[in-house]
Amino acid sequence: MNMTDNTILITGATSGIGRALAEALHDRSNRVIITGRRQDLINAVTADRPGMSGLVLDLADRASLARLKGEVAQRFADLNVLIANAGISKTEDMTSDDWSAEDAETVVETNVVGVLRTVAAFLPLLKRQRQATIMATSSALAFVPRADFPSYCASKAFLHSWLVSLRHQLRHMPIEVLELSPPYVQTKLTGAGQLADPRAMPLDVFTAEVMAMLEEGRYPGGELLLSRDHVRRFAEHDGSYDHIFAMLNPD
Template structure:
């Protein structure tokens, strides 16, 4: 995609990667709408970035997504980019005899069903544009599972598969599909401690590299910063080496998560 002159909707735009992407696109002259559940959080971001728009959206509400898409079509007829960024990530304990499925179900709704529903609802409008882009946000964990967050990892693997399938089905339309697969980044996705974890990639550095890829590789299908390569291409080592990396990776992060 071209990184200027677009009208861009970003879910989960009030914090973390969503906010940072919104501000990066805003600085490049795009009309940016950030969406999320809390108007007060969105408003603070917009106030810090004059001209940025806000829109309240609960991605766990299927009917709300349909109504939201209709409002977008009316309020922003030039909308040509959607960034499906909203997500949640929580540790799950499957060793207990009574597994609490509430986290798994909420994760599937937020990370997988919501982007599928929102993309479906916005596709008619996106197809009317001369050029449009659907961004999906997966994760390096789509390719090397973090066993302590099994449903999160599963939803991100599904998002990768969905992105490939959607890109193929829409290949003869004006809609591109671009997947962003972040590594472990300094955000508050798993709590405040992650935002300052020295093992995580600084958010500003991640965004700078993402924007550089988009600017220099306008036909990119996957946006991969170098920090995510060991995860993204783990399986290409072959099964045995993949499993060695899988166990070492999970032993390391499991200790850090206290599980």
């Protein structure tokens, strides 16, 4: 992926990792378009970065994505980088008598179906470019899950597998397919507690490492994965899966 002079669309970019990526890429002389569900949050981000554009997108609303697709095709026909970052996380207690599939369905709708719809919407435009990149935000928890976030972890495991297939199918086209698998980072993904948790990686440190990996081409097999997470990524291969699962999910 070239690091400058791109036209980049990033979903879920009004906070957390999405916003950090948008700001870092904008600062490297890229034309960045961010999306989010709330116009006020979009305005807050773009106000700090003159030249950055923001458009409203609700991935649960097919009409919203159709409107975005049309506007991007009209205003940003040179779009060559798509970062499907929008995602949500919810805990689920399946031992509870009150548990239902409602939260799981919400997670899957955003984290899985939302990514598929986004890629489907913009792939025709990306195919027209001389070089293009698709990146989706997965998670290190795709490889060894936290059992209290079952649907979230499963949604990221789905994305990992799906991106492998997408990368293979597009192998003869000038479209790079990348998977960003963050560790536990200081964001509000699971609430305010995660943002202040000293065990979580500071967002600015994580973002700097991602930018370095992109600049240096350090993403074997298309995976942007910090070295600290290789133990989870290869746990089954290395025979350490049960041990790591137990560490993440103590009795």
